[in-house]
Amino acid sequence: MSYPAGLGIILATFLLAPVVGGLLTGLERKVIARLQGRVGPPLTQPFYDLVKLWHKRPQAANRIQIVYVYAHLFFMVTSLLAFLLGQDLLLILFIFSFATVALILGGLSVDSPYSRIGSQREIIQLVTYEPILVLLVIAYYQVTGSFMVSQARSLEQPLLFTLPLVLISFLPVFIIKVRKSPFDLATQLHEPHQELVKGIITEYSGPYLALIELASWYELVFLLALVSLFWATNWVGGLLLAAIFFFAVTVIDNITPRVTYSWMVKFVWKVGLGLAVVNVAWLYLWK
Amino acid sequence: MKRRTVIPFGPQHVVFPEPIQFRLILEEERVVDAIPALGYMHRGIEQLATVKDFTKTLYLAERICGICSVMHTLAYAQAIEELMGIEVPPRAKYLRTIWAELGRLQSHLLWMGLAADAIGYESLFMQTWRAREVVLEMIEFTEGSRIMTGSITIGGTKRDLHAESLEFLLHKLEHLEQALNDIYPVFSDDPLIKQRTVGVGLLSKADAIKLGAVGPTARGSGIAEDMRLLGYAAYGELDFQPVVETSCDSYGRMLVRVKECFQSIELIRKAIAKLPPGEVLVKVKGRPEGEVIMRIEQPRGELLYYLKAGGDKSLARWRIRTPTLSNLPPLVHMVKGARLADVPLITLSIDTCIACVER
Amino acid sequence: MAWVSSARKRSPWLLHYETGGCNGCAIEFVAALTPLYDLERFGMLNTGNPKHADILVVTGCVNARSGRVLRNLYEQMSEPKVVVAVGVCACTGGIFHDGYNLAPGADKVVPVDLYLPNCAARPEAIIDALLTAADLLAETRRRDQHAHQRAPDQQG
Numbered sequence A: 001m002s003y004p005a006g007l008g009i010i011l012a013t014f015l016l017a018p019v020v021g022g023l024l025t026g027l028e029r030k031v032i033a034r035l036q037g038r039v040g041p042p043l044t045q046p047f048y049d050l051v052k053l054w055h056k057r058p059q060a061a062n063r064i065q066i067v068y069v070y071a072h073l074f075f076m077v078t079s080l081l082a083f084l085l086g087q088d089l090l091l092i093l094f095i096f097s098f099a100t101v102a103l104i105l106g107g108l109s110v111d112s113p114y115s116r117i118g119s120q121r122e123i124i125q126l127v128t129y130e131p132i133l134v135l136l137v138i139a140y141y142q143v144t145g146s147f148m149v150s151q152a153r154s155l156e157q158p159l160l161f162t163l164p165l166v167l168i169s170f171l172p173v174f175i176i177k178v179r180k181s182p183f184d185l186a187t188q189l190h191e192p193h194q195e196l197v198k199g200i201i202t203e204y205s206g207p208y209l210a211l212i213e214l215a216s217w218y219e220l221v222f223l224l225a226l227v228s229l230f231w232a233t234n235w236v237g238g239l240l241l242a243a244i245f246f247f248a249v250t251v252i253d254n255i256t257p258r259v260t261y262s263w264m265v266k267f268v269w270k271v272g273l274g275l276a277v278v279n280v281a282w283l284y285l286w287k
Numbered sequence B: 001m002k003r004r005t006v007i008p009f010g011p012q013h014v015v016f017p018e019p020i021q022f023r024l025i026l027e028e029e030r031v032v033d034a035i036p037a038l039g040y041m042h043r044g045i046e047q048l049a050t051v052k053d054f055t056k057t058l059y060l061a062e063r064i065c066g067i068c069s070v071m072h073t074l075a076y077a078q079a080i081e082e083l084m085g086i087e088v089p090p091r092a093k094y095l096r097t098i099w100a101e102l103g104r105l106q107s108h109l110l111w112m113g114l115a116a117d118a119i120g121y122e123s124l125f126m127q128t129w130r131a132r133e134v135v136l137e138m139i140e141f142t143e144g145s146r147i148m149t150g151s152i153t154i155g156g157t158k159r160d161l162h163a164e165s166l167e168f169l170l171h172k173l174e175h176l177e178q179a180l181n182d183i184y185p186v187f188s189d190d191p192l193i194k195q196r197t198v199g200v201g202l203l204s205k206a207d208a209i210k211l212g213a214v215g216p217t218a219r220g221s222g223i224a225e226d227m228r229l230l231g232y233a234a235y236g237e238l239d240f241q242p243v244v245e246t247s248c249d250s251y252g253r254m255l256v257r258v259k260e261c262f263q264s265i266e267l268i269r270k271a272i273a274k275l276p277p278g279e280v281l282v283k284v285k286g287r288p289e290g291e292v293i294m295r296i297e298q299p300r301g302e303l304l305y306y307l308k309a310g311g312d313k314s315l316a317r318w319r320i321r322t323p324t325l326s327n328l329p330p331l332v333h334m335v336k337g338a339r340l341a342d343v344p345l346i347t348l349s350i351d352t353c354i355a356c357v358e359r
Numbered sequence C: 001m002a003w004v005s006s007a008r009k010r011s012p013w014l015l016h017y018e019t020g021g022c023n024g025c026a027i028e029f030v031a032a033l034t035p036l037y038d039l040e041r042f043g044m045l046n047t048g049n050p051k052h053a054d055i056l057v058v059t060g061c062v063n064a065r066s067g068r069v070l071r072n073l074y075e076q077m078s079e080p081k082v083v084v085a086v087g088v089c090a091c092t093g094g095i096f097h098d099g100y101n102l103a104p105g106a107d108k109v110v111p112v113d114l115y116l117p118n119c120a121a122r123p124e125a126i127i128d129a130l131l132t133a134a135d136l137l138a139e140t141r142r143r144d145q146h147a148h149q150r151a152p153d154q155q156g
């Protein structure tokens, strides 16, 4: 990749990703409201929220918490950036997990029971979905023969045809990551959380919450980009796949209650991990 | 020993509009003990009743609880009527029954919504509250206001229903029944709801009797107990059977409430069909004297009033024992050993009404 | 800055606390969030967390015990913040005003900006009050005024 192109991607990521992520979040809130028979907030609502939060008086329980928030945002942006630059998938997912870990450490650093229990649940979630991500990388390597994201573009047929089950098993991971029910165990961004006040983000306020919100937009874009990897040969297909995923998650969020974490671990490992393993094994035996 | 965390559950909490606090003592995510802390809503109603005029105490009774305000005025009016030997006109009795059942409907729908919210099922919450608005529309149309209606008074009712209102009621009941028919299967069959409620918050029949559970909590544990069977107001003439479930868990209590909604609709229909003509209010003269115990069935269970009056303008003593108070010991029993994730649901499954408890 | 205040106006997050009273107003507040009234179309969210909230909605009469909680919640909210007293109980104590353990009105405990006297405030009235509160939030001038205002001594 040439330097100017790389620079362009970096700039676009910084500027465009939050816009896209914010609009998608607004769209999602609108769709959810419509599904519940409400009018719902305007599409640009997330931006108002962000600006408002940014201009509230900061309040932090301790300084280290602030460091973790910035780290969370930094790793989130980095993973998206690396992805769009076509870097090593293993490395990207590693950085991505780092972002989550930063948030968890921030939650654990304060002495609030809600935040602590929220963090513990986030750890359980991390443990739950991480094996699926690893399998995804393995499967990716098997098909493309490389860990580089850019490799997917030069395939003859989209990954979807060789890795359909892996994509399905990615669905619970996606739901966990965007904190939607049934797996919104640790926190919810736009609805009150019924068990833990706000869970892991209880103790953040004002600008720090705004940063977490911003990071969640980058995260959404990153996850959707990861989905579109399954149809990377053609950008229309990629977009379509991402859109289907996005709406599926929104609908699932609306028609399910929250489950307990033990059920989540069981379900995700049995079904999600099972499907991914079957897919990988099938590739291994056939090819 | 495992590390224990103490988590304050409430007093400010999104699931409950009312403040109640439990100090939950947790081991990992399991509750080993729950210590309820009350008193956030105490406002001295029993004391106020001893200085206010007994006719004005009626409005105080209405404001014990905003959800079952009709029930409280009904109980108070009946108690005073019994003390003073007033015979209420039959039409008023039927009207009281209709309004009491409307109150029960809105209370149960409210509860169903909050229960859905407690397990993180927001869209179901929205749907049930949408159906609840239909009931509120009926209440507003026939009683004049949404919450504090003041329609029941000592000696009868303040309003009468004319043919047009009855028509409206029947029409809206139809709507409501349709909405409930859509909601009912979700509560009874949705696999994830079952997964969250079946076997959660067990209260065996023996425990329910021993700890003094009342209302849907008792009926969910297989005890066919319903104060409406005493036949106050017009209930004696509308034959019905209490709804009983035997699964003894949150699921059972939930089903009891959902099914009671259908029962209430039936009761209102029957009452409208049988509504006798005539006056609705008799004149009240004199002052109450003596003692009386009045029991009625609230949406949450048995409400018990003890009134003592010495012929003065205000009462000498007014003791209010509300259903939630009786249901608190079973609740503490159920919460022990539960997972943290289930605590909001278990607490809700007895349908806590703190405003009633603390008066 | 105009755009900051316009953002504030469009995204007030709510914190509801029921201090006492009969919870009629509390239920009507919740009803205002549901489909028929839908507060979210004005960008209002019921957060349930004082650290995230902009508007504190108080319903019910304040007694010694809940007054402490109310004060605590108010102090945890970060500026700018607005307090709305919903229902006559929260405004003056209402029907319970001469009760032996009550503060006559929430303004004895926290500085109240808006009063909505109604016994069982209707959801429409609540929406109106909250929109007015959002306008107050948008006036940045108030921010400093609030910071220096000393609340009257807490009861009980």
Ligand code: SF4
Pocket (backbone or CB within 6 Å): B063, B066, B147, B148, C020, C021, C022, C023, C024, C025, C026, C059, C060, C061, C086, C087, C088, C089, C090, C094, C095, C118, C119, C120, C121
């Ligand atoms: S103002 Fe009326 S409805 Fe509201 S809490 Fe007080 S008594 Fe209840």
